[in-house]
Amino acid sequence: MGTTGSVEAPLSGEGRPPGRYDAFQQGCPSRRLIETLGDKWASLVIVALGLRGPLRYSELAAQIAGVSQKMLTQTVRGLERDGLLTRTVTPSVPVRVDYELTPLGRSLLEVLAHLKEWAEEHMAEIETARAAHDAAR
Amino acid sequence: MGTTGSVEAPLSGEGRPPGRYDAFQQGCPSRRLIETLGDKWASLVIVALGLRGPLRYSELAAQIAGVSQKMLTQTVRGLERDGLLTRTVTPSVPVRVDYELTPLGRSLLEVLAHLKEWAEEHMAEIETARAAHDAAR
DNA sequence: CCGAATCCCGAATGATACTG
DNA sequence: CAGTATCATTCGGGATTCGG
Numbered sequence: 001m002g003t004t005g006s007v008e009a010p011l012s013g014e015g016r017p018p019g020r021y022d023a024f025q026q027g028c029p030s031r032r033l034i035e036t037l038g039d040k041w042a043s044l045v046i047v048a049l050g051l052r053g054p055l056r057y058s059e060l061a062a063q064i065a066g067v068s069q070k071m072l073t074q075t076v077r078g079l080e081r082d083g084l085l086t087r088t089v090t091p092s093v094p095v096r097v098d099y100e101l102t103p104l105g106r107s108l109l110e111v112l113a114h115l116k117e118w119a120e121e122h123m124a125e126i127e128t129a130r131a132a133h134d135a136a137r
Numbered sequence: 138m139g140t141t142g143s144v145e146a147p148l149s150g151e152g153r154p155p156g157r158y159d160a161f162q163q164g165c166p167s168r169r170l171i172e173t174l175g176d177k178w179a180s181l182v183i184v185a186l187g188l189r190g191p192l193r194y195s196e197l198a199a200q201i202a203g204v205s206q207k208m209l210t211q212t213v214r215g216l217e218r219d220g221l222l223t224r225t226v227t228p229s230v231p232v233r234v235d236y237e238l239t240p241l242g243r244s245l246l247e248v249l250a251h252l253k254e255w256a257e258e259h260m261a262e263i264e265t266a267r268a269a270h271d272a273a274r
Numbered sequence: 275c276c277g278a279a280t281c282c283c284g285a286a287t288g289a290t291a292c293t294g
Numbered sequence: 295c296a297g298t299a300t301c302a303t304t305c306g307g308g309a310t311t312c313g314g
Contacts, residue, residue: 031181032263033256038175044161044168057296063161068288073297083266094295095294104262111255115174118248119167125241126169129220194277205308210278231275232314 036082041067041075043112046101049085050109054100084108173219178204178212180249183238186222187246191237221245 037043041064048063049055055063061072076099079085084105090096101109162168174180178201185200186192192200198209213236216222221242227233238246 033260034177034180038177040172040175043171065161081267081270082263097296104259108255111251114248114251118245119170122241123167123170126219130218133218208307
C-alpha cells in the first residue's frame with residue numbers, strides 16, 4: 001500500500017459535504033477502497049480466509065501462489081489496520097499466528113464473491129477480445 | 138497493469154479443469170481481473186463512463202481528479218484491449234476521441250456499483266478501525 | 275488545440291539471509 | 295514458525311516533448 005509519504009493532501013477546502021462520497025475526488029475514502037483492493041494480494045487474502053476459515057501465516061502463504069513473505073506480511077498488516085481481519089498470536093513453543101476475517105471483512109467478502117462470479121462468467125470474453133485485439137495489430 | 142514482461146508462465150501442466158477458475162493459481166485468468174481492477178484508474182474510468190455516458194479523452198481526464206495523461210492513456214488502452222470499452226477516433230481538425238463502454242464493460246459496471254455501495258456503507262468503519270489501530274501503537 | 279510517446283526518478287516489489 | 299533486514303530490480307507515474 002502506498003502509505004509512506006503520499007499524502008494526497010486535499011488541503012484547501014475540506015469542503016466535501018458529509019455523507020456524500022465521490023470517488024472522483026482525490027481525498028475521498030471510497031477511493032481508498034479501490035486502492036486497498038488495488039493491492040493484488042489483499043483480495044486474495046480475504047477470499048482465502050473467507051473460503052477456508054481462519055488460517056495460519058504459513059497456510060495463507062501456501063494458498064496464495066506467488067506471494068513473497070514480505071508482501072504477505074505487508075498486506076496482512078494493512079488489512080488488520082483496516083479492521084478487515086484479526087491477527088492472533090499464540091506464544092507457544094513455535095509461535096503460532098492465526099488470521100481471521102472480522103465481520104467487516106466478511107461483508108467485503110460478499111462483494112468480492114460477486115466479482116469472482118463475474119470473472120468466471122466473463123473472463124472468456126475478455127480473453128477473446130484480447131486475442132482479437134492483439135491479432136488485429 | 139504489469140503487463141510488460143511478467144509472463145507468469147504456468148506452462149507444465151495446463152492442467153486446470155475447464156470452467157473451473159482458481160484465482161489462487163498464478164496463471165488463472167480470474168487473477169487477471171483482480172490485476173485489472175488493481176489499476177487504481179481502471180475502475181474509475183469505467184464508473185465515469187458508466188455514469189456519464191460516452192466521454193472524450195479530455196472530459197474523462199477532467200472527471201478523474203489526479204490522473205496524469207500518461208496513466209489515463211495507458212489505462213484506457215488496456216480496457217480497450219480487454220473489450221471493456223471502445224475507442225473511436227474522429228479525425229476532425231482537432232482530433233476527437235470518444236470512449237464508450239461496451240456491453241461487457243457495462244456488466245462489469247454493475248459489479249463495481251456493488252463495490253461503491255459497500256464503500257459508502259462501510260468506509261467509515263474502516264476509518265474508525267484505522268484510527269483506533271494507529272492510536273493504540 | 276488534443277492526444278500520444280519519451281525520459282527520468284522515487285517507490286513498490288521480490289529474492290535471499292538472518293533472528294526471536 | 296513467523297516474521298524482519300537488506301539489497302537488486304522493476305515499475306508506476308509525473309513532467310516534458312512530439313505529432314497531426
